[in-house]
Amino acid sequence: MPPSARNRRADARRSREAILDAATRVLDAEPDAGLGAVAVAAGVTRQTVYAHFPSREKLLLAVAERLTDRTAAAMDAADLDAGPAADALVRLLDAAAREAERHPVLTRRISTVPVGPEADRDRHAPVADRIRQVIERGRRDGEFDDRLPVGWLVAATITLAHAASEERQAGRMDGTSAGDALRTSLLRLLGAS
Incomplete structure (x- = not known):
């Protein structure tokens, strides 16, 4: 060249x-x-x-991809293989929340950009993969109940994390309360021992 x-x-x-x-x-x-x-x-x-x-939508989607990559990197830095899986899951979610809090307005705006189910799944894939990794480890180690499908648990984790963020951003819960509610809900859903 x-x-x-x-x-x-x-x-x-x-x-x-x-x-x-x-x-x-x-x-x-x-x-x-x-x-x-x-x-x-x-x-x-x-x-x-x-x-x-x-288009503006293409730019927003590229920004979303970049923010997702940064979130995945923050999750990786949380050392997902160390300690009990429940603790790793909490560290992972805390890392993701810290990244989302860096750009709260933009994060909300990106979530309103209409995309199909496949594009939404692709957008969440790096985050979902890390959540899946921790849930599977917790199940293998006997920390988490194995009665619900892993895919369901990953989707529920992402949905609950979004709900905690929305409650915090709307001012209905402070950050600590939203984080505590998320952790408690997830550990119950996972049947954490």
Whole structure:
């Protein structure tokens, strides 16, 4: 590949990253901001934004993917293989909640972007995989009940985590109470010993 082509690709990657960084900041501060505001914050033209993301929804989905990757990395840093599975699950959920709290407005906005069931499943896959890993370990070690299907337990965990976040964001529960309710509900659902 000629050096000029490599330079163009490197420039395109830098532009894309700058756009995603700017979109995360701008849309978290002002969820209805237009792509022009994102372009200004990224230091690129509107045309450059559209070249990478042909619509606002595509940009939001790319931001969602990036935030999901960051959440998965935070979960991995929680050392999911250490200690009892119940403790690992709590650490995993706490790590995910901390990441979601970094961009609360944007996280809520992304959840309203209409996607089909397959796209939603794909979006949650990195998080679901880590939850599944901990639940399966807990079942193997006899910490968790094995009567309910693992897939159901993973889906219920994600749904309960979203519910705790929504309660906290709506001001119906403070962060500590929402976290405690989530942990208690999950451990009961899992039949934790």
